[in-house]
Amino acid sequence: RPGVSAIAGSLAVELFVSLLQHSKRASVSSDDSCCLGAIPHSIRGFLSQYQTILPSTPAFHQCTACSPKIVSEYESTNRDSFLAEVFRNCKHLEDVTGLTQLYRETEEAEQDVWDFEPQDDDDED
Numbered sequence: 001r002p003g004v005s006a007i008a009g010s011l012a013v014e015l016f017v018s019l020l021q022h023s024k025r026a027s028v029s030s031d032d033s034c035c036l037g038a039i040p041h042s043i044r045g046f047l048s049q050y051q052t053i054l055p056s057t058p059a060f061h062q063c064t065a066c067s068p069k070i071v072s073e074y075e076s077t078n079r080d081s082f083l084a085e086v087f088r089n090c091k092h093l094e095d096v097t098g099l100t101q102l103y104r105e106t107e108e109a110e111q112d113v114w115d116f117e118p119q120d121d122d123d124e125d
Helices: 003-023 068-076 078-086 092-096 099-113
Strands: 044-046 050-055
Touching: 050 099, 068 078, 068 092, 092 099
Parallel strands: none
Antiparallel strands: 044 050
16 A cells, blocks of 8 residues: 555654653653653554554563663663674574574474374374
């Protein structure tokens, strides 16, 4: 849908300006507002229904954008070298947050759960 980029861009600008107007900036809660109105944490749109919802969920502790591990590494290291490593290694943020390990553990667990090999009961005799 060619109009989606314009809609997304408009919403991003409005959200950014609203954040700039709030005293808490990026730390604003999802139910807070400013002089420009609501400041949602997430905006989900459904063009087929001309509908928008504003879900509010707790922060994911392994978020590759705002998790404590990412913020800590960004603030404690040279920012240019941090960003260079992120651009050089597409898995860096996942490694820092522990998502790489989570993916590996999930795949290992799935192998046990989704084992549909036929088993002969006759082999036990």
